[in-house]
Amino acid sequence: xxxxxxxxxxxxxxxxxxxxxxxxxxxxxxxxxxxxxxxxxxxxxxxxxxxxxxxxxxxxxxxxxxxxxxxxxxxxxxxxxxxxxxxxxxxxxxxxxxxxxxxxxxxxxxxxxxxxxxxxxxxxxxxxxxxxxxxxxxxxxxxxxxxxxxxxxxxxxxxxxxxxxxxxxxxx
Amino acid sequence: xxxxxxxxxxxxxxxxxxxxxxxxxxxxxxxxxxxxxxxxxxxxxxxxxxxxxxxxxxxxxxxxxxxxxxxxxxxxxxxxxxxxxxxxxxxxxxxxxxxxxxxxxxxxxxxxxxxxxxxxxxxxxxxx
Numbered sequence: 001x002x003x004x005x006x007x008x009x010x011x012x013x014x015x016x017x018x019x020x021x022x023x024x025x026x027x028x029x030x031x032x033x034x035x036x037x038x039x040x041x042x043x044x045x046x047x048x049x050x051x052x053x054x055x056x057x058x059x060x061x062x063x064x065x066x067x068x069x070x071x072x073x074x075x076x077x078x079x080x081x082x083x084x085x086x087x088x089x090x091x092x093x094x095x096x097x098x099x100x101x102x103x104x105x106x107x108x109x110x111x112x113x114x115x116x117x118x119x120x121x122x123x124x125x126x127x128x129x130x131x132x133x134x135x136x137x138x139x140x141x142x143x144x145x146x147x148x149x150x151x152x153x154x155x156x157x158x159x160x161x162x163x164x165x166x167x168x169x170x171x172x
Numbered sequence: 173x174x175x176x177x178x179x180x181x182x183x184x185x186x187x188x189x190x191x192x193x194x195x196x197x198x199x200x201x202x203x204x205x206x207x208x209x210x211x212x213x214x215x216x217x218x219x220x221x222x223x224x225x226x227x228x229x230x231x232x233x234x235x236x237x238x239x240x241x242x243x244x245x246x247x248x249x250x251x252x253x254x255x256x257x258x259x260x261x262x263x264x265x266x267x268x269x270x271x272x273x274x275x276x277x278x279x280x281x282x283x284x285x286x287x288x289x290x291x292x293x294x295x296x297x298x299x300x
Contacts, residue, residue, distance in 0.1 A: 095204070101203065160207040163207045
């Protein structure tokens with residue numbers, strides 16, 4: 001039965017994508033809409049308990065898979081797990097001091113921008129946002145290259161940095 | 173998630189926010205980060221001739237629990253010897269602030285920051 005096959009698929013298989021770090025985002029989105037429509041629990045209310053339960057699991061798996069693959073950070077961690085590497089950021093707290101210094105400086109810049117009432121505020125905010133998104137984009141490009149090169153220690157470190165950048169970007 | 177009153181108290185009125193002179197030989201600086209939540213914590217201690225921590229400052233960018241943990245730690249550190257400071261465990265910080273399990277890592281971060289600051293101070297003064 002197709003539902004059971006889908007339940008055993010990994011996230012990439014579920015959305016008919018190659019298990020690579022760089023993915024076709026528009027395909028992910030269109031597949032997500034197709035799957036979510038096809039396996040929506042509301043369509044199965046007249047089926048037996050077993051089917052309804054499977055559909056519920058599948059529907060939540062589709063959402064979870066979509067959220068995971070959509071995010072550069074979560075996708076990286078997930079793809080690592082498919083290579084049997086378990087990156088648990090909550091227990092992995094070793095971060096290079098130099099990197100932390102630049103993080104601190106970034107926060108300080110954001111903080112002083114918030115107090116800034118000069119005419120340059122908008123421009124400076126935009127510059128800082130651009131600087132951060134460049135850092136994020138470069139990190140994503142490097143992660144992709146490292147996956148191709150199977151350089152897993154590099155990926156683990158880059159994903160950690162990406163996690164810090166993502167938090168930073170919520171502070172504007 | 174509800175924060176405990178103590179967390180809110182430290183968050184709204186944090187103690188000892190600021191910076192000490194990083195280049196001073198009396199000052200030890202600890203900089204730590206938690207990748208899971210992206211929190212960054214800087215803790216500085218100033219040690220007198222008797223080896224007692226006479227001042228402590230912090231700067232933390234993170235959630236309320238991380239800010240409260242570092243604020244509390246700066247309060248606790250003052251008047252302590254380096255060995256006493258090194259023996260502070262995250263559990264006592266977490267207990268004092270009544271941190272929920274999902275926020276325990278904030279107290280771990282604070283403990284790591286203390287250790288890093290002490291290590292920095294000791295390294296600086298070994299070389300003198």
